[in-house]
Amino acid sequence: MGSNQDGNDGKFILTRELLDEALPKFAIATKAVHADDFSSTHKAIAPCMHTAVNFRYHRDPDTLKPHENTDPANPQDSHIYARYTAPNTTRFEKVLREIFGGRVISYSCGLAAFHGIMCLLRPKRIFITEGYHGVHRGIRLMERLIGVQKLTLEDLDQLEAGDIVHVETPLNPTGTARNLEYYADKAHAKGAYLVVDSTFAPPPLQNPLNQGADLVMHSGTKYIGGHSDMLCGLLVVPQHRVDEGWDGTLIEDRRTYGSIMGNMESWLGLRSLRTLDLRVGKQSATATELVSWLSTELQKPDSVIARTIEKVEHASIQHDALKQGWLQKQMPGGYGPVFSLWTKKAEIAQRLPSRLYVFQHATSLGGVESLMEWRAMSDEGRDPRVLRVSCGVEDVNDMKTDIQQALESMIRDFP
Numbered sequence: 001m002g003s004n005q006d007g008n009d010g011k012f013i014l015t016r017e018l019l020d021e022a023l024p025k026f027a028i029a030t031k032a033v034h035a036d037d038f039s040s041t042h043k044a045i046a047p048c049m050h051t052a053v054n055f056r057y058h059r060d061p062d063t064l065k066p067h068e069n070t071d072p073a074n075p076q077d078s079h080i081y082a083r084y085t086a087p088n089t090t091r092f093e094k095v096l097r098e099i100f101g102g103r104v105i106s107y108s109c110g111l112a113a114f115h116g117i118m119c120l121l122r123p124k125r126i127f128i129t130e131g132y133h134g135v136h137r138g139i140r141l142m143e144r145l146i147g148v149q150k151l152t153l154e155d156l157d158q159l160e161a162g163d164i165v166h167v168e169t170p171l172n173p174t175g176t177a178r179n180l181e182y183y184a185d186k187a188h189a190k191g192a193y194l195v196v197d198s199t200f201a202p203p204p205l206q207n208p209l210n211q212g213a214d215l216v217m218h219s220g221t222k223y224i225g226g227h228s229d230m231l232c233g234l235l236v237v238p239q240h241r242v243d244e245g246w247d248g249t250l251i252e253d254r255r256t257y258g259s260i261m262g263n264m265e266s267w268l269g270l271r272s273l274r275t276l277d278l279r280v281g282k283q284s285a286t287a288t289e290l291v292s293w294l295s296t297e298l299q300k301p302d303s304v305i306a307r308t309i310e311k312v313e314h315a316s317i318q319h320d321a322l323k324q325g326w327l328q329k330q331m332p333g334g335y336g337p338v339f340s341l342w343t344k345k346a347e348i349a350q351r352l353p354s355r356l357y358v359f360q361h362a363t364s365l366g367g368v369e370s371l372m373e374w375r376a377m378s379d380e381g382r383d384p385r386v387l388r389v390s391c392g393v394e395d396v397n398d399m400k401t402d403i404q405q406a407l408e409s410m411i412r413d414f415p
């Protein structure tokens with residue numbers, strides 16, 4: 001209990017309860033560093049890495065309770081077996097809960113989180129258009145198991161109670177946004193659920209709970225991890241769904257099919273969260289600046305950009321949505337750090353990534369290293385002129401120079 005209650009001698013000692021009370025008033029950057037200050041029994045400022053799988057029961061046999069191992073002195077560090085919960089993961093989820101403003105459940109990867117949704121809601125039908133190819137494979141698996149039917153976001157007039165409307169925004173690979181309030185209204189009018197894949201715009205950029213999402217999923221492999229060295233998935237459950245017991249079922253299911261994060265990964269994840277706000281804020285600003293620069297260059301007919309690039313796509317130049325106003329409201333923290341380039345010829349798209357110094361040619365996104373991927377490499381059926389750009393944390397002027405020199409060399413070699 002707080003020790004600075006009445007009748008004390010002027011002494012103030014910060015307690016877990018006092019910090020928990022103060023946390024909601026902090027900004028994301030502060031929560032990300034301090035939400036778990038009381039989650040450790042150690043005095044170490046940096047989180048310890050726990051690799052343990054099993055945890056000792058109480059030594060006093062009279063206090064033993066089956067399936068429980070709660071330590072009243074340290075309620076956030078009461079574990080039994082690492083497939084249920086583990087110290088690093090619990091601490092990671094505590095910080096995430098403060099950042100996301102909803103109960104957060106972590107998974108071994110983004111697709112494991114998606115599978116968690118399928119097992120929780122057991123939909124007959126899922127309405128989805130485009131988006132991450134792995135999610136479509138996950139739906140195909142559910143079709144095989146329980147006959148889930150896939151429809152598109154154009155078919156919403158057929159919505160029925162219990163269906164899932166799955167919206168990825170910003171969308172892979174273009175980085176353009178979709179109006180979540182519109183889809184929330186459509187889904188809820190029929191008793192269907194809105195699930196949002198928000199991987200491309202983590203906090204502080206957007207929070208789909210504000211637009212009425214029933215569940216938000218993230219591939220934490222991308223911006224939450226942020227260093228291209230860990231797999232992670234997240235589900236964010238809004239309070240009214242927690243009240244219905246959704247989080248309990250998700251955690252029980254996760255325990256059953258064993259899709260919990262590894263101890264090492266959740267330790268890395270905690271390290272990564274400390275700089276989430278810094279990284280994502282900079283990556284978003286960089287993408288927006290590059291897109292603005294490319295768009296301006298596209299207007300000059302003789303520029304290297306205009307001679308090689310057909311168009312740029314990104315939420316920051318989605319003029320209709322910006323005019324309507326929903327886009328700024330949905331993404332108050334800035335637009336996603338991923339955008340796409342359409343080259344004039346497929347040959348340019350195939351060769352450009354190999355001529356860059358700063359951007360690496362690899363799939364995925366969200367890391368500190370900038371990437372430019374020829375999408376035909378990983379996204380079957382994608383137009384061969386599409387390049388996906390994921391902005392890292394390098395200097396934006398170096399990135400402009402890099403793109404400029406690579407395109408100049410393409411013109412020289414393939415006039």
Ligand SMILES: *Cc1c(COP(=O)(O)O)cnc(C)c1O
Binds near residue numbers: 109112218221
């Ligand atoms: C990467 C990704 C996923 C899948 O996440 P994994 O962590 O690779 O399982 C799902 N959705 C989107 C939008 C992604 O980019």
